[in-house]
Amino acid sequence: MDIATWQKASRLYTEYQRRGEKLGRIKLSELLSVTDRRARDILFALENKSVIASDVDLFSTSGTELVMADLHIPYQDDTALSAVFSYMEDQHITPSIVCILGDLLDFYEISTFNKDPRRKNVAGEIKEGKDFLLGLRNKWPDARIILAEGNHEQRLQRYIFRQASEITDLLDSLLEDKLGLKEINAEYLVAPFHIGKLWHLHGHEKTGGGYNVEYVCNVIWNYVFDHFIAGHFHRRQMKSFKAIDGTVYWTACLGYLGGELDWAPLNKWDKGFGIIEYDENGAFRADVKTIYNGKVY
Secondary structure, X not given: OOHXXXXXXXXXXXXXXXXXXXXXXXXXXXXXXXXXXXXXHHHHXXXXXXXXXXXXXXXXXXXXXXXXXXXXXXXXXXXXXXHHHHHHHHOOOOOOEEEEOOOOEOOHHHOOOOOOOOOOOHHHHHHHHHHHHHHHHHHOOOOEXXXXXXXXXXXHHHHHHHHOHHHHHHHOOHHHHHOOOOOOOEEEEOOOEEEOOEEEEOOOOOOOOOOOHHHHHHHHHHHHOOOEEEOOOOOOEEEEEEOOOOOEEEEEEOOEOEOOOOOOOOOOOOEEEEEEEEOOOOXXXXXXXXXXXXXXX
16 A cells, blocks of 8 residues: 555544544545455554554664654744754754654644634745745755644644535645645655654644643553654653563653744743654664753753
């Protein structure tokens, strides 16, 4: 199965779950334009996967990754982002991979809660996001740029499902097209993936809430059971876990790079980003940096 088909199937399955409906084999076959047997196999994989089972690719690599999350453009923290880029320049780090681990955009206007009409519209948000990605490409012309789908990007897909379900197929790559990802040779991934031996996920894949965000790594670990890095929670955390055979697993949650958001005036959010160095065997050395008052620590 190709990556595009799996991504679309995952997106449909998530939306049907959100609506409390069951996505059946016949409907999936129709929506994906695949055979009945292929739809059955895909549905089996969807119904029996954990977070880690959403394996869309294994990126074999050596080099350095810059990983950021939760910019929430157009409400990004420009001071924090400037600190990230200044740090990379001062340390003479040229990343071979630049990963935005979800929530590049906020999509405030199409959220389901009450909205302030004075805020920026969807077109304005996307334009700012496109300009930001173009800036990354200009800064690092040889880097592999990866944009992972977060729950805020999913707002656009949910809006399409609600308001234009009849033409969903025609709008399937709307966000990728409007962000100009092909033009800058950037990838858009909608399921957890791993680079080397490190799993990447936004963090919203574990639904239901009901747990203390002080222990994000503990919670996600119970679904991944492997090395991982995540965003979503706007908290900077790192923790290791040791298996009975002595294997040590490294896990982390990135701080966010957004500004103040009026729906959470009181919070414990941290600013941060990650630098990951990989060898040719996929082993890695990771460092999650803190940004405080525009300085990197």
